[in-house]
Amino acid sequence: xxxxxxxxxxxxxxxxxxxxxxxxxxxxxxxxxxxxxxxxxxxxxxxxxxxxxxxxxxxxxxxxxxxxxxxxxxxxxxxxxxxxxxxxxxxxxxxxxxxxxxxxxxxxxxxxxxxxxxxx
Amino acid sequence: xxxxxxxxxxxxxxxxxxxxxxxxxxxxxxxxxxxxxxxxxxxxxxxxxxxxxxxxxxxxxxxxxxxxxxxxxxxxxxxxxxxxxxxxxxxxxxxxxxxxxxxxxxxxx
Numbered sequence: 001x002x003x004x005x006x007x008x009x010x011x012x013x014x015x016x017x018x019x020x021x022x023x024x025x026x027x028x029x030x031x032x033x034x035x036x037x038x039x040x041x042x043x044x045x046x047x048x049x050x051x052x053x054x055x056x057x058x059x060x061x062x063x064x065x066x067x068x069x070x071x072x073x074x075x076x077x078x079x080x081x082x083x084x085x086x087x088x089x090x091x092x093x094x095x096x097x098x099x100x101x102x103x104x105x106x107x108x109x110x111x112x113x114x115x116x117x118x119x120x
Numbered sequence: 121x122x123x124x125x126x127x128x129x130x131x132x133x134x135x136x137x138x139x140x141x142x143x144x145x146x147x148x149x150x151x152x153x154x155x156x157x158x159x160x161x162x163x164x165x166x167x168x169x170x171x172x173x174x175x176x177x178x179x180x181x182x183x184x185x186x187x188x189x190x191x192x193x194x195x196x197x198x199x200x201x202x203x204x205x206x207x208x209x210x211x212x213x214x215x216x217x218x219x220x221x222x223x224x225x226x227x228x229x
């Protein structure tokens with residue numbers, strides 16, 4: 001069965017970086033993409049970006065350009081999301097989600113989420 | 121950037137029909153996906169491409185999309201349907217193409 005298992009919770013200071021991992025299993029990793037979505041406490045869902053596991057192409061939300069990098073390691077079927085220059089408003093649960101083919105397709109399987117807390 | 125507008129809350133009695141709307145400029149020209157999120161859990165896809173259901177999602181969940189409004193309809197509502205529901209589209213002309221609505225809290229009375 002398809003599973004996306006994310007790394008554990010992180011606490012970071014403002015200005016630091018965080019790297020969240022998302023290990024996929026149960027499907028051919030390179031046949032799909034991964035989108036990242038975050039959710040601030042008590043708030044709605046926010047799309048952050050997408051990466052193709054086939055060729056590494058990316059599409060980032062403009063507001064995060066320059067601070068976010070999404071990568072994949074096909075040898076371990078793992079996707080990564082790194083966010084730099086963290087601010088307090090980056091405190092959120094970060095989700096990875098599988099996307100079939102192009103980024104406009106639905107997010108059909110989700111990871112369990114990773115809480116990132118940014119606090120001095 | 122493209123904006124999706126959802127009502128903050130919808131209430132319905134068990135066994136009745138719930139309708140959750142998602143408004144956007146000419147949304148009928150886009151494919152709309154719907155997600156259900158229960159407290160402390162990751163979202164789950166319940167309807168995609170306006171009206172298709174993933175395997176394992178009950179037929180009680182259906183969707184439609186026309187003009188400036190997409191609608192998620194939940195028939196014969198059960199207590200277990202109480203959750204937040206989010207619509208989502210892809211707007212390729214935007215600098216933030218993956219767009220979510222603000223979410224609707226469905227309360228089962």
